[in-house]
Amino acid sequence: MRYALFLGCTVPARARNYELSTRRVAEAFGIGVVDLEDFGCCGFPIKSVNRETTLLMAARTLAIAGSSGLNICTVCSACTGVLTEVSRELEHEDERAKVNEKLKSIGKEYKGGVKVKHILRILYEDIGLDRIKNSVKKDISGLRVAPHYGCHYLKPSEIYDHFDDPEDPKTLDELISAISATPVDYENKKQCCGGGILAMDERIALTMAGEKIDHISKESADCMTLICPFCAVMYDDNQKGISLQAGKEYNLPVLYYTQLIGLAMGMDPKRDLGLQFNKVKTKELLSKIGIE
């Protein structure tokens, strides 16, 4: 099992903890990840300005993976969305031909056939819950974890083969249970993090994110877990700002799922999982599961 690892813009710069934990977890499960030098931005940020630019940037990404004969493993949900959408669009020959005409000018060609999968989906489908259960070395059964799916991981459902139901999602909950933690249900679980409009209207974005922190805090969860760096920007990086705006004191640790499963597999929280980079301190959380 080998994938070209597509990091996108945010992860290598602002979410190195996510990148580190993903690489370690992939290694432990025998998922081969290949770094392709030419990878850059997937095109998502620019879609609202000019869709064609996004199309070409995504096509370039697919072309790079394609010429190495690899499928793509993504870690950011937004990258997953754009790359999957474009890969579907470019399954149509005439669409692909049009795009390749333009890509010629930068010396790239996309021949089709590249598949895109988010790391969480790879864990769920390719590795499977049983193997994950068996990989647990540390008992974290005391942990109550609130799952945050985000939006682009599941929607639009038509491009994701309906592998999970956006109205009633289960994959992340099951993956939490599989490592013996308890998934916690909370009000408005499907709410968007607001990351898409952080730059446009900070107040609205922080209010949206704040609502979720508030709902989860009501359920006495030990932490929340997520699978997209921009969601983490909202809930982790900006938790202080959320607290200020809401006039409340929040202290909810935010872990990427790869960090969480890494803990259950007995990995080192600093060396392997980068927990020191998480903004909301995780010391208390770790002591709950017996890690000093």
Added chain:
Amino acid sequence: MTDVINVSELDPRFKYEIAAQPGGENIKACFSCGTCSAGCPVREIDERYNPRRIIRMALLGMKEQVLSSDFIWLCSTCYTCYERCPQDVKLIEVMNVLKNMAVKAGYVPSVMKTQIKLLSDFGRLYEIDEFDNKKREKIGLPRIQMQREEISGIIKLTGLDKL
């Protein structure tokens, strides 16, 4: 006290222009059921962003008001409306068409200009310089090469560098 909108002063072609763009094809299928507005997380917080109203304004032909507005930029692309729309209007894509058209008409939010520049200069939204790469190496992560040429090439090709 309400304003009166005279339809003869609006642009009836606007809806066809939108429908002619990739992603905007189904805008006319909207029958104003309100499912989109009901599930929109942004509208819950700020009534300014009302997807049903925006579509309505577009269909009536209020081109200027829509393209120059700030509210079309408030869509967080959560895809809730897209999933639930009973007429498959594909709202996220329609909203995106409106944003693209706004840009073409000269209404570009400054943060977008910044992002275009960043992508053009670095091929990514965040520059990863030598300092960053050293930090990466320290924790065992591979170096990142900045690939700007091809991406800035694409930006030149689609004319975004002129914005």
Added chain:
Amino acid sequence: MDQSNLLEKRVGVFICHCGTNIGGFLDVEDIEEYTKGLPDVVFTQRNLYTCSEEGLSQIKNGIKEHNLNRVIVASCTPRTHEPLFKRVCSEAGLNPYLFNFVNIREHCSWVHMHERKQATKKAKDLIRMGVARVRLLEPEEDIEIDVEPACLVIGGGIAGLTASTSLAKRGFKVVLVERDATLGGLLRDLYKLYPICEDATNVLEGRKREGESYPNLEILTSSEVKEIKGFVGNYEVTVDIQYPRHGIRIIKVGVIIVATGAKVLIPEGLYGYDGKRIITQLELEKRLKEEREKLKRLNNIVMIQCVGARGDKRAYCSKVCCMVAIKNATLISRLNPEAKIYIIYRDIIQVHGTEYEDYYREARDAGILFVRYHPENEPVVSDEYVKIYDEMLGEDILIPYDLLVLSTPLVSWEDASNLAKMLKVPLDENRFFLEAHVKLRPLDFATDGIYVCGTCHWPVSVPEAVSQALGAAARASIPMANKKVRVESIISEVDKDKCIACGLCASVCPYKAIEIKKTEGGKKAEVISASCKGCGSCGASCPMSAITMHQFTDEQILSQVKAVLP
């Protein structure tokens, strides 16, 4: 009548539990014990569901094994299963008129759910009354009437034409009477029919040709029904024919189908209607038929829905106008793709089913805009604009118009009441014809032998009118195919010796089923058995007690009263 039946009465009583409907509230065992002691009761049995296969065969077996000559079923309301139980008695060899139904459910267990003891006593009382009556019942035979194998269809629109040809196909004689000079009704004025936009004229011509191909279908145009006498199987209809030669004809038929259609409301005084620039959908159809070039040049078309409907004056929804407006708007947009078309609606609700929904979507894809209005905030029409408050925007919008089309409802003809009187059938509050039962008998009138279909009953589309017409034809064919009609002989009978021909009975009869006639012994009242419904008005009013109500004689009724008095 077999006199030996009257000698030894052997009454069998079947008491139903009706699951828990009766069994859960009454002590049925106790009731059965009690019933055993009633006079002439020789057999009792409890059933879980008397109407089930098992229950019915228990009745049959009971009759045969115990030689029963009177049967009572104590269970639900006779409205549910009386015909069923009577038939079972018949099959077991017992005259069905020797059967009595006692209601211990609607009249007892269902209304006294929390009073078990007293309800049980009441049930015993009811059964005691029933036994008292059943002992006095006499065997009767149904009355058989011959049916004239001909049908009169009133109205030559699409419904009337369809019903006529359907019956003619079966080989029956049909007379179709249409008061206009040409056939077709509303269909003559229509351009294209939704949802596939087929030519209305083609549909009509096709149906007409089909009709003309049957020699047993006689079509009388420019003719009107003037009088109807008689009863099911034997109607005598007077028709006034204007053209080609004026004349009166008396036609004998066995059944009648009413298919007189409806007309489109002209909205005088509403929204500035002027018939020129502000018109009805029907007027638009005409222009689509004849003035397409002129329509092509129009740029701004506005349609307003629910005009003169769904309000105080006329509360109903006319069903077809949603689709008509969408269809006409689509046709105009095909003539002129640049035209700006607005449909101002309250609810687009009559767009049901895949085809219609697709049609509605195509209209929107073509750029037709739908603006919703609330009845409290109706559109305001001026010379230049239609002003409407757009609920979505929260603002008023002014829409300029070259042509304003008002979608008005179908309404009944003013003279519908004349025909209703002739037929002795009722009209509802909107003067549409009223059926016998909205769910179970939607194409029948309460009066036997008369049926209804099409827009004279309620606004419907062409396919619905056709379905109803085929249904009405099927209903009408039953008496004709059977050649006879059986009427229950629960009717009145006049003792001519006692009758003094005062005429009181004839004046109170709601069915015109009793008349004073000349006989050998002078003028006497005579019952028309086929029309008599056994209501008892005549019997109650006769000053000479000359009238007997079969199955409800004074003796039988008084026996029940005596049975229940202490």
